[in-house]
Amino acid sequence: MTEPARRAVAARAASPQALAVELAARDYIVDDALAMTVYLALRMQRPVFLEGAPGVGKTLLASVLADLFETRLIRLSCYEGLDLAQAAYEWNYQRQLLALQAHGRRVAAGGEPEVDDLYREAFLMRRPLLQAIDAAADRAPVLLIDEIDRADEEFESFLLELLGEFQITIPELGTLVARHRPIVVLTSNRTRDVHDALKRRCLYHWIDYPTLATELEIVRRKVPALADQLRRRVVAFVQRLRREDLSKLPGVAETVDWAEAISYVAGAALEPATVDATLGLLLKYHDDIERVRGPLAAQLLAESA
Amino acid sequence: MTARLGLGHDVVGFARALRAAGLPVGVSESESFAQALAWIDPLDRRAIYLAARATLVRRREDIAVFDELFAAFFGGPSPGRGQPAPVAPRHDPHPVARTALVSYMAERAEAGVRELDVPEHHKVASPNEQLQRKDFAECTPAELEAIARAMRELRLDLTLRRSRRLIRARRTGRLDLPRIVREAARRGGAVLALARRRPKLRRRPLVVLADISGSMELYARILLQFLHGVTQRHARTETFVFGTRLTRITGQLQIRRVDAALAHAAREIVDFAGGTRIGECLHAFDRLHARRVLGRGAVVLIISDGWDTGEPARLAAEMRRLAQRAHRIVWLNPLLGRAGYAPEVRGMAAALAHVDDFLPVHDLHSLHELAGRLARIPRRKGAVHPGRSGVPVASGLAAVGPREVSYPRAPSQSGRRGQP
Numbered sequence: 001m002t003e004p005a006r007r008a009v010a011a012r013a014a015s016p017q018a019l020a021v022e023l024a025a026r027d028y029i030v031d032d033a034l035a036m037t038v039y040l041a042l043r044m045q046r047p048v049f050l051e052g053a054p055g056v057g058k059t060l061l062a063s064v065l066a067d068l069f070e071t072r073l074i075r076l077s078c079y080e081g082l083d084l085a086q087a088a089y090e091w092n093y094q095r096q097l098l099a100l101q102a103h104g105r106r107v108a109a110g111g112e113p114e115v116d117d118l119y120r121e122a123f124l125m126r127r128p129l130l131q132a133i134d135a136a137a138d139r140a141p142v143l144l145i146d147e148i149d150r151a152d153e154e155f156e157s158f159l160l161e162l163l164g165e166f167q168i169t170i171p172e173l174g175t176l177v178a179r180h181r182p183i184v185v186l187t188s189n190r191t192r193d194v195h196d197a198l199k200r201r202c203l204y205h206w207i208d209y210p211t212l213a214t215e216l217e218i219v220r221r222k223v224p225a226l227a228d229q230l231r232r233r234v235v236a237f238v239q240r241l242r243r244e245d246l247s248k249l250p251g252v253a254e255t256v257d258w259a260e261a262i263s264y265v266a267g268a269a270l271e272p273a274t275v276d277a278t279l280g281l282l283l284k285y286h287d288d289i290e291r292v293r294g295p296l297a298a299q300l301l302a303e304s305a
Numbered sequence: 306m307t308a309r310l311g312l313g314h315d316v317v318g319f320a321r322a323l324r325a326a327g328l329p330v331g332v333s334e335s336e337s338f339a340q341a342l343a344w345i346d347p348l349d350r351r352a353i354y355l356a357a358r359a360t361l362v363r364r365r366e367d368i369a370v371f372d373e374l375f376a377a378f379f380g381g382p383s384p385g386r387g388q389p390a391p392v393a394p395r396h397d398p399h400p401v402a403r404t405a406l407v408s409y410m411a412e413r414a415e416a417g418v419r420e421l422d423v424p425e426h427h428k429v430a431s432p433n434e435q436l437q438r439k440d441f442a443e444c445t446p447a448e449l450e451a452i453a454r455a456m457r458e459l460r461l462d463l464t465l466r467r468s469r470r471l472i473r474a475r476r477t478g479r480l481d482l483p484r485i486v487r488e489a490a491r492r493g494g495a496v497l498a499l500a501r502r503r504p505k506l507r508r509r510p511l512v513v514l515a516d517i518s519g520s521m522e523l524y525a526r527i528l529l530q531f532l533h534g535v536t537q538r539h540a541r542t543e544t545f546v547f548g549t550r551l552t553r554i555t556g557q558l559q560i561r562r563v564d565a566a567l568a569h570a571a572r573e574i575v576d577f578a579g580g581t582r583i584g585e586c587l588h589a590f591d592r593l594h595a596r597r598v599l600g601r602g603a604v605v606l607i608i609s610d611g612w613d614t615g616e617p618a619r620l621a622a623e624m625r626r627l628a629q630r631a632h633r634i635v636w637l638n639p640l641l642g643r644a645g646y647a648p649e650v651r652g653m654a655a656a657l658a659h660v661d662d663f664l665p666v667h668d669l670h671s672l673h674e675l676a677g678r679l680a681r682i683p684r685r686k687g688a689v690h691p692g693r694s695g696v697p698v699a700s701g702l703a704a705v706g707p708r709e710v711s712y713p714r715a716p717s718q719s720g721r722r723g724q725p
Contacts, residue, residue: 016345016352036345036355043344044337051365080601081469085483093482100486100494107494118490152470191600199363200333206365245588247626287626 009070013042027221028057028064029214037205038065047163047184049199052207055251058187062144065183072141074182076128078151084158088129088168095123119172130168136178142185148198149188156195163201210252212239222256226263233270234259236304238282244292244300250282257281272298316342319378320361326374328367334360350381437670440642442523452669453530453563459672461535464682465506466602466632478503509602509632509682510541514590516609517574518548518581524639524667526567528608531672533558533566543598546574547586553594580614583656587623595630602632604682608666610640611653624659633682635662637675642667661687 012022019042020035030038038061041048050058066073076087096118106112126134128143135141145159162168163184167177186202188194210218215235219226226234238255250258258281266274275297283289292300320335337360345352354375362371376382436451444452473481484500513532517525529546536542536558543555552574560566599605605627613620628634636656640646642665648654657663662678665671683689 016355032351033355033358036352037359040341040344040356040359044340046337079469081471083470091483091486093486096486096490097482100489100496103494118486152468154470189596191596193597196329196363200331203337203359204363205359206368245592287622 009068012068013039015039022068023064026064026067027218028060029210029217031214034205034207037203041203042183044203045181047186047202049186049188049194049202049204050207051188051190051204053209053249053251054189055253056207056209057252058207059144059146062142062185062187065185066142069140069142069183071139071183072135073144074128074132074135074141075144075146077146078148078155080150080152082151082155086127087155087158088127088162089170090125090127091119092123092125099123121173124170124173129162130176132182133166133168133176133178136166136180136182138180140180141182143182145184145186147189148186149190149192149194153195156198160195160198160201163198209242209249212236215239215252215255218252219256219259223259223263226259227268229268230262230266230270231259233301233304234262237270237275237301240300240304241282241292244296246283246288246291247285248283248288254282254284270301272301275301315378319357319374322374322378323361323371326370328361328370329363330361337361350379353379437673438668440667441527441639442667444527449527452527455669456527456531456672457534459531459534459676461511461539461676461679463509463511463539463604463679464684466509466684467504468507468601470505471502472505474501474503477501507601508539508541509604510543510598510600511535511539511606512598512603512631513542513544513606513608514551514587515544515546516548516581516583516607517546518612520581520610520612521608521639528666529558529567529570530563533563537561543594545590545594546570547581547583547590549580549582549586550575551586551589551593581609581612582615583609583611583613584615584619584623587620587627591623591626595627599630603630604633604635604679605631606635606637607660608637608639610638611648611650611656613650613653617655621655621658624656628659632686633661634659635664635675635678636660637664637666639665639667641665642671 011018013019016032016035016039019039020030020032023030023035038048040046048061050061052058062075063073099118132141132143148156148159151159165177166181167175169175184202186198209215212235215238216231219231219235223231235255238250238258242249258278261278261281262270262274265278276293279289279293279297283292316335316339320330320338323330338357341356341360342353345356347353357375358368358371362368436448436455439448441449441452471478471481473484478501481500481502484502485496488498488500489496513535515525515528515532517529532542532544536544536555542558543553544558545551545553545555554570554573557570557573558566560569624634638648638653641663648657648663664675664678666675
């Protein structure tokens with residue numbers, strides 16, 4: 001990247017306001033609190049810890065940031081039992097065993113008894129965390145550590161260390177250090193309280209469901225085909241629906257999907273029958289659909305007029 | 306940096322105020338805040354607020370308190386979004402009646418009475434047979450003290466669950482290729498032993514929902530003492546009590562001294578007298594806590610006599626939801642200790658379909674049984690305990706049918722029948 005280009009990209013995060021504008025230009029609407037958190041995270045070189053209900057756009061922020069800074073997005077999806085081998089690096093054991101066998105045959109045929117170095121680059125499989133360190137050679141990548149609450153405590157302590165120094169030590173090869181610190185985004189659905197020490201290293205932000213105005217704007221950008229009047233009904237309905245007692249509240253992605261569906265099937269106005277027919281796009285649990293379909297949906301529709 | 310902004314004083318003082326209010330703000334957090342201030346416009350109050358929030362707040366629940374304190378410290382109106390501040394139950398304007406239990410515990414705390422040392426004629430570890438099977442509701446305070454002491458020996462070791470993390474194993478488990486190759490490389494290519502690894506076993510979380518409403522009064526105190534012991538010895542125990550409302554008392558029960566723990570818990574609990582609303586309380590649990598505490602194969606203990614003044618349909622629905630999320634639901638009912646009891650009470654009957662184990666909890670012996678049961682929870686969700694026929698002695702249950710019912714082996718000594 002040329003120097004002027006680099007400066008232009010850096011200028012996108014010159015202030016929280018500038019950042020918010022750049023994110024909005026990529027259809028990711030943030031409030032001033034989130035803009036400030038991301039801005040400070042970039043300046044202070046700390047990870048961002050995003051917590052919130054599923055479907056509010058936590059994971060999306062990382063890809064938008066990668067686009068904004070014209071850099072690579074590296075994604076690590078967490079699960080229980082995630083360990084060093086899957087997260088950072090692993091040796092290609094199968095190849096190594098084959099190499100050992102080949103070596104054995106060579107010795108039998110009178111060749112060198114020395115074992116070729118089994119622990120060299122050719123046998124190393126790089127996983128996301130090591131990829132992030134490698135990619136940082138040229139420019140800071142965005143490292144997304146998704147759903148950290150699904151991982152267990154052992155992984156958290158490993159991550160804590162990594163986020164401090166940003167280096168990984170491979171005993172056979174040496175220590176690899178990141179030249180530029182990656183931009184790190186951690187997300188959590190709060191199915192478990194993540195360890196305090198990890199949170200302390202990050203800047204924390206709770207993402208809530210968007211306000212009416214924000215959600216209207218999001219739908220306007222994602223589903224431009226939807227008429228103004230319909231859009232208002234759609235978003236108002238979902239906002240009202242979120243106040244109901246459901247197993248799983250519809251997220252922003254669901255609103256967008258539903259808006260798109262409505263743009264295809266609805267006439268000039270939103271009818272209860274249409275709502276009933278398309279409820280499956282908003283609600284993903286049978287119980288919820290049964291509860292809402294029919295009189296309740298009609299009532300919510302009327303209330304959100 | 307902070308001197309230039311003239312805010313140095315305020316940063317430290319503000320952090321201290323937040324700490325006093327219970328927020329986890331330490332030195333490193335204050336430093337972060339100070340650092341952040343260097344990047345923002347020092348005259349922009351909103352920016353200062355946002356920077357403070359980003360660096361000093363680590364939990365969603367703390368935001369409301371933080372907003373209040375920020376307004377107090379830096380002047381101006383509260384910067385929160387105008388959401389209604391969460392009203393602590395203590396400040397609820399409605400007239401509140403405390404249950405007798407809660408009053409008792411609160412009184413006890415104020416009087417500063419220390420636990421009486423009842424002279425024991427036997428060894429502490431083994432109360433006599435009679436005490437083992439004496440219904441808590443019929444015990445004298447002295448006997449309750451003795452039972453409480455005996456309960457301290459009781460361990461509730463839940464069966465472990467297999468996690469996905471793999472650790473070294475000697476003989477069982479799958480092959481551990483990384484180690485095999487590493488050791489072979491060390492020996493010039495010879496594979497001498499097959500290293501193995503197996504899934505790591507972990508503790509299951511234990512979630513207790515205890516009914517402390519009027520009808521459970523006679524049992525509630527001793528059961529809370531029991532739960533205190535459990536919390537002390539079993540990490541990852543979450544305890545909630547309910548009557549007409551749900552209250553989390555996990556933190557309070559972690560206090561080591563029993564009396565202090567129960568006193569603190571009593572201060573938290575505020576309940577309207579008059580009936581139990583199990584369904585609603587389960588709903589509150591589901592909405593506020595379930596996602597966080599029921600992960601990782603949790604075992605849920607519900608301690609209640611099933612007297613529910615709410616809708617049976619509601620209770621059934623909430624139980625179904627709970628059953629989907631928890632690995633095992635164990636319902637402990639002190640009334641099961643009485644001969645002739647059959648769960649015809651509307652609430653109880655509705656909930657039973659979703660209960661895995663239905664057990665009595667009326668005397669010390671039943672607590673031992675509970676411990677034994679928890680140590681043998683089947684790994685598969687919904688499986689019946691090995692070695693039990695599952696056919697209840699009393700009829701009337703077969704129609705309602707939990708998957709498994711256990712009756713005490715000896716009938717209660719008092720001879721009292723049926724429902725109070």
